[in-house]
Amino acid sequence: MVEIGTGAGVSGIHLLRGMRPDGVLTTVDSEPDRQQLARQAYREAGIAANRSRFICGRALDVLPRLTDGGYDLVFCDADRLECLDYLDESLRLLRPGGVLCFEGAFAQGRALDAAHQDAESLHLRELMRAVRDSPRLAPVLLPTDDGLLCAVRRA
Numbered sequence: 766m767v768e769i770g771t772g773a774g775v776s777g778i779h780l781l782r783g784m785r786p787d788g789v790l791t792t793v794d795s796e797p798d799r800q801q802l803a804r805q806a807y808r809e810a811g812i813a814a815n816r817s818r819f820i821c822g823r824a825l826d827v828l829p830r831l832t833d834g835g836y837d838l839v840f841c842d843a844d845r846l847e848c849l850d851y852l853d854e855s856l857r858l859l860r861p862g863g864v865l866c867f868e869g870a871f872a873q874g875r876a877l878d879a880a881h882q883d884a885e886s887l888h889l890r891e892l893m894r895a896v897r898d899s900p901r902l903a904p905v906l907l908p909t910d911d912g913l914l915c916a917v918r919r920a
């Protein structure tokens with residue numbers, strides 16, 4: 766799996782716990798301090814060090830270096846203004862049948878209300894349209910706290 770936006774490691778721990786025992790998480794973040802915190806959180810959660818690969822760098826610099834079709838899931842939780850680029854990269858990275866997820870698709874409700882015209886809301890609306898309309902994806906929008914947009918990459 767690939768995670769874009771390691772943060773403090775909360776989502777990474779859940780992703781790792783949901784994977785098969787030999788599954789590996791490649792997690793990307795531009796902030797080394799965040800990755801240090803996440804490393805510690807994984808350790809405290811009892812996750813073996815060989816199950817995660819931390820890559821420090823900006824997502825759009827790092828993702829092109831990852832293997833085409835090499836991943837079962839891509840979890841996006843970084844810069845919402847780059848979400849359309851993450852979508853393109855995810856389509857390349859996922860194997861057929863793989864799943865992409867965008868955390869925070871609602872932007873605290875702003876993305877669902879046309880009155881909000883800020884850049885994040887506009888990008889997220891465009892993302893939702895692109896995922897819905899792509900013949901390569903089977904989407905579902907889950908009404909979790911801040912919206913989880915998921916889609917299966919078709920064969």
Ligand SMILES: C[S@@+](CC[C@H](N)C(=O)[O-])C[C@H]1O[C@@H](n2cnc3c(N)ncnc32)[C@H](O)[C@@H]1O
Pocket residue numbers: 769770771772773774775776777793794795796799822823824825842843844847
């Ligand atoms: C909301 S936090 C992620 C939280 C994480 N998923 C968790 O559960 O702990 C967003 C993270 O994305 C990182 N980030 C923001 N823009 C980025 C970019 N362009 N490339 C890589 N990481 C980025 C930030 O440094 C931050 O750690």
